[in-house]
Amino acid sequence: MGKDYLRNPYQDTAGVGESGLVLPWDEKLIKELISSYVKSILEQCKPRREDCGDLYVGNAGIAFMFWKLSRSEHGRDLCPTALQHASMFIRQAKRNAERFKEPSSLPSYSFLRGNAGIYAVSAAISEALKDPKQLAKDLANFKAAIPSGKDDGGSDSMLVGRAGYLSGCYWLNDILPGKKIPDEDLISVCKIIIASGREYSTKNHSYLPLMYEYHGMEYLGAAQGLCGILQVLLDSPWFRKDHSQASESPLMDISAPADVLHDVKRTLDCILTQQDVDGNFPVTLEDEGEKRLVQWCHGTPGIVYLIAKAYLIFLEPKYLRSLVRSADFIWRKGFVRKGPGICHGVAGNGYVFLLLFRLTHQRIYLYRAHKFIELMTSEEFKQKARVPDRPHSLYEGLAGTVCFLVDLLEPEKAHFPFMDVFHYEK
Numbered sequence: 001m002g003k004d005y006l007r008n009p010y011q012d013t014a015g016v017g018e019s020g021l022v023l024p025w026d027e028k029l030i031k032e033l034i035s036s037y038v039k040s041i042l043e044q045c046k047p048r049r050e051d052c053g054d055l056y057v058g059n060a061g062i063a064f065m066f067w068k069l070s071r072s073e074h075g076r077d078l079c080p081t082a083l084q085h086a087s088m089f090i091r092q093a094k095r096n097a098e099r100f101k102e103p104s105s106l107p108s109y110s111f112l113r114g115n116a117g118i119y120a121v122s123a124a125i126s127e128a129l130k131d132p133k134q135l136a137k138d139l140a141n142f143k144a145a146i147p148s149g150k151d152d153g154g155s156d157s158m159l160v161g162r163a164g165y166l167s168g169c170y171w172l173n174d175i176l177p178g179k180k181i182p183d184e185d186l187i188s189v190c191k192i193i194i195a196s197g198r199e200y201s202t203k204n205h206s207y208l209p210l211m212y213e214y215h216g217m218e219y220l221g222a223a224q225g226l227c228g229i230l231q232v233l234l235d236s237p238w239f240r241k242d243h244s245q246a247s248e249s250p251l252m253d254i255s256a257p258a259d260v261l262h263d264v265k266r267t268l269d270c271i272l273t274q275q276d277v278d279g280n281f282p283v284t285l286e287d288e289g290e291k292r293l294v295q296w297c298h299g300t301p302g303i304v305y306l307i308a309k310a311y312l313i314f315l316e317p318k319y320l321r322s323l324v325r326s327a328d329f330i331w332r333k334g335f336v337r338k339g340p341g342i343c344h345g346v347a348g349n350g351y352v353f354l355l356l357f358r359l360t361h362q363r364i365y366l367y368r369a370h371k372f373i374e375l376m377t378s379e380e381f382k383q384k385a386r387v388p389d390r391p392h393s394l395y396e397g398l399a400g401t402v403c404f405l406v407d408l409l410e411p412e413k414a415h416f417p418f419m420d421v422f423h424y425e426k
Contacts, residue, residue, distance in 0.1 A: 005294065006335040006380060010371045012364070027074065027409060033377065034405045035078050037398045038069070042085070045392045053093030055117035056159075056343075061394025063089035064121045064417065065402050067128065074409040083128055090122045107154035108145040111164030111418075112223075112395070116145045120168040127176055139180055142168070147189050150196040156212050158228035159297075162193050166232040167418045174423050183237040190236045193229060194260055197267075208270050208285075209263035218285045220271065222302025222419070223343065225284075227271065231306040233264055235423065239313050254313070268310055271303070272322055279322075279329030294333050295344035296416070300326050301334065301352050308355055309421040320359075327356050331368055335375050339388040342400035342416065346376045346385075354407055354414040358422065366411055373408065376401070 045051075045062055052058035066086035069075050076082060097115045111117040123138035147154065147162045155161035166189055169181040197210030204211065211218060212229055219225030233239075238256035254261055274281050283298045296302040304326050311319035334349035342348035350372030357365040375381055388396035394403070394417070407414035415422065 004336060004338070005333050006337060006375065006384060008332055008335055009375075012331065012368075030373070030405050030408055031075070031078055033373070034069075034075060034402055037402050037405075038079050041065075041392045041398055041402075047089050047092035051092070051096065053096035053115075053118050054113050055121065056112045056395045057390035057393040057397075059089045059093035059096065060118045060121050062392070062399050063087075063093060063125065064394060065399040067121065067125050068403055068406055068417075070128065072406045072410065075406045083125070086125050087129060090118070090125050093118045094122060106160055107147070107152060109147050109154065109162065109165040110160040111168045112158065113160045116142055116165055116168060119145075120172055123172060123180075124175055139172075142172070143181070143185075146185060147192055150192045150199070155214060156193050156196050156229050157214050157224045158232070159214075159223045162189055162196075163229045163232045165189065166193075166236070170232070170235055170423060171418050171420075174420065186236055187238065190233055190238060193233065194263070197229070198263065208267045210267045219283065219298065220274070220281060220285065220303065221283060221296075221298040222305060223297035225298075226267070227303045227306040230264060230268060230271075231309055231419070231421070234306070234309045234313055235421070241313070251314075265314075268306070272307070272318065275322055275325065279325035279327075280333075281326075293344075294330060294336060294349065295338065296348040296351075297343045301330055301349045304352050304355060305416065305419050305421055308359055311359070312421060323356060323359070327352055327365065327368075335372070335381075337381075337385045339386055339391070339396060340376055340398060340401045341388055341393070341396040342404065343395040345388070345396070345400070346372055346381070347401045347404035348416070350404055351407070351414070351416045354404075354411055355416070355421070357411055358414060369408060369411070373405065 041062060047059055053060055055061045055064060063086045066082040066089065069079055070082040070086065097118050106114050108114065109116050111120070119138050119142040123135055123142060126135035126138050145165065147165060156163055158164045158167060166186065169186055172180050194210070197212055200213060201208055201211040212226055214224040220227055222228040238260065239254055241253045279300065281300050281303050283293050293299040294301060304323055307319050307322050307326070311323065330349050330352050336344065336346060336349060339345040340347055342351065350369050353365040353369035353372070357369065391397040392399060394400050403417060
């Protein structure tokens with residue numbers, strides 16, 4: 001494991017005084033980094049026909065970054081033409097989506113790696129550009145991909161499956177005026193995911209009520225595993241709280257059928273038992289030796305979003321204790337050498353502390369998030385970190401880092417892309 005991360009050189013209590021935490025990075029330095037990275041992206045990533053279009057490593061991901069920058073109160077002045085750049089990148093992504101239709105192994109509702117994500121981001125950009133005709137086309141293309149049944153040949157994962165599509169639905173409902181995807185459509189997909197998980201669990205004699213596989217592996221992580229799937233179920237209308245009415249028990253606010261609540265909650269609590277004394281989670285249920293990964297896609301930095309959502313819904317202290325242990329572990333072992341990105345890089349791990357800051361309002365977590373950026377700009381990281389295959393992309397490269405930096409400027413609103421656990425708390 002020591003080869004995969006750099007030693008954390010920082011004191012956790014540095015800068016703490018009676019008036020609170022004094023952060024080592026100011027707004028000016030963060031903005032300088034954003035400007036530098038955006039300049040590099042524009043120089044190196046012209047929208048080209050031969051590039052892939054998807055959100056994960058393609059043109060749509062870069063378009064999303066520019067869209068996010070254009071919406072930032074503190075960041076939009078750094079690139080006044082951000083929305084125009086977003087439009088150029090998403091146009092090419094859509095052209096590529098038409099040229100390279102998904103292979104049979106990738107369903108139409110694939111969000112991060114397929115066309116559904118491209119049309120979702122295009123809808124956001126069309127709304128920002130006040131183009132209602134294009135918005136209507138984009139939404140029609142996105143909605144046409146809605147999963148219709150568990151026998152459609154697809155998967156349930158966040159990366160390419162139904163969970164990812166649901167995360168796109170939630171995101172669009174959050175950012176567009178009105179509710180573009182109605183609750184009944186969201187719940188119909190949730191029912192498919194529940195049925196799929198139960199079927200796989202029964203067939204494979206799993207001790208978990210809900211279980212899923214991705215390429216023959218029972219992953220736990222956010223991108224390809226159980227935790228990403230459970231999170232979108234907890235994000236669904238089934239678990240939406242009515243804050244206008246106080247109830248004696250958090251469970252009374254839940255509209256999910258009793259059997260669904262039982263299976264989701266029991267599966268969630270079984271996952272919690274997998275956390276070790278250091279605060280880490282395994283990558284799979286089958287192989288305890290895979291605990292070495294500390295990254296959003298396959299490790300604790302992605303699992304924390306499920307646990308945070310569980311805490312917001314059920315209000316049980318064990319979830320908060322688990323989150324604190326996870327954050328402490330990531331602080332010790334999260335300076336990974338795999339690059340600056342959000343999928344398996346430093347920015348993705350830094351997002352954990354922005355999550356904890358929003359959840360607890362403790363400034364120690366904001367301090368930690370800033371330190372992750374400080375390390376990423378250090379000479380040691382520049383010399384020892386690996387260069388991702390797509391060094392400027394959203395999930396592997398600098399576009400994701402820019403999103404993290406933008407969120408550092410507005411930490412009260414920060415959230416990992418398409419995984420806002422607070423979206424029903426607003």
